[in-house]
Amino acid sequence: MGSGMVKNLMKHGYEVYGFTRTKAKAEPLIKDGMHYDEDRQHLAQNSDVVITMVGFPQDVEDVYLSEDGLLNNMKEGTYVIDMTTSSPDLAMKIYEAAKKKGIHALDAPVSGGDSGAQAGTLSIMVGGDQADFEAMHPLFEAMGSTIIHEGAAGFGQHTKMANQIAIAGTLAGTAEAISYAKAAGLDLNLMMDTITKGAAGSWQLENLGRKMLADDYNPGFYIKHFIKDMKIADQEALSRHLTLKVLETVLSMDESLKERYGDLGTQALIKYYEDKQ
Missing domain, CATH: 1.10.1040.10 (N-(1-d-carboxylethyl)-l-norvaline Dehydrogenase; domain 2)
Structure with a gap:
């Protein structure tokens, strides 16, 4: 699903830098114009917005909250959007940890499968602060057709x-x-x-x-x-x-x-x- 989402972000004019644990899966996107960063810490340090889509809650926790995770390697004011289907409690935990560092966190799981990701017609369910939702709305519009702010952190999940x-x-x-x-x-x-x-x-x-x-x-x-x-x-x-x-x-x-x-x-x-x- 991440592949279709990246393609639609690029189609809407966004410059996308990507990282995945299996680079071979990213090769078609690299050919289409995605920049690949070999180091997720470097990517985190140099991005204005980081969107994650991984497999399981333990992966989400590692990506965000481990010692070498995103939140320890981001500048203040960065936006993070986790679009994995994950635990509501973990979404709240990430939100609170991000807030302490001046980072804006949204949980935004999606529905629509790979076909919706390819077509840019995903349903996107967003939890987090209203102002952050509004700031990121143009990015969500590049990936989905139904975009709803569900309420506080964790409510997307x-x-x-x-x-x-x-x-x-x-x-x-x-x-x-x-x-x-x-x-x-x-x-x-x-x-x-x-x-x-x-x-x-x-x-x-x-x-x-x-x-x-x-x-x-x-x-x-x-x-x-x-x-x-x-x-x-x-x-x-x-x-x-x-x-x-x-x-x-x-x-x-x-x-x-x-x-x-x-x-x-x-x-x-x-x-x-x-x-x-």
Whole structure:
């Protein structure tokens, strides 16, 4: 997803310097005009805005809060925007640590998958100070089409948790509808043409349902990363004495698939039903 976001920033005239732990993944972007910095500390020291998109909360914590992390290597007044789906508590921790150093921090997770990142149509959910959100709004506009300030630090991540909770149920419902239609002997494509136009219609059904029918499991979003998101959401819910049965069920289903299918897209949830048959 970071690749599509960088391309759109450059397309809108921003000069982008990039760093990644695996430089080979950045080669296409370098060819397109992104400057590559071999040292994240040097990059942090010489940037006005730093945007991060990594895998897991532990990666976010390392990038920002370790001894050689971003916050210890930035000049006062720099903006940092973490667009990873991560822990709301960690977002607040980064915000407080940044504030002490005169650095502006926003949590801004996104929804829309790799296709939304490529098209610049991501939904961006932003937590942090209103003034910082307004200052960074032009950058968000280069990457997304729905850009909403959700409230204080951590609220972007809380909104993303709500998003992932809704996706879990819708994705499982899509897989179950297809499994039922197949067992009933329906024309699956005709069925999909029909129900996507009615009250059941959703992004998951129209996009990932179609991929399920085509046996296309290329990841727009990995199962292993969705498991990470659902675990964060479940922990946040339980800390508020809230039990989310649908979320926990889908999490359990995906965890049973992780060893074999964790590097496939979330639409591979259909394999849970196929493997049961």
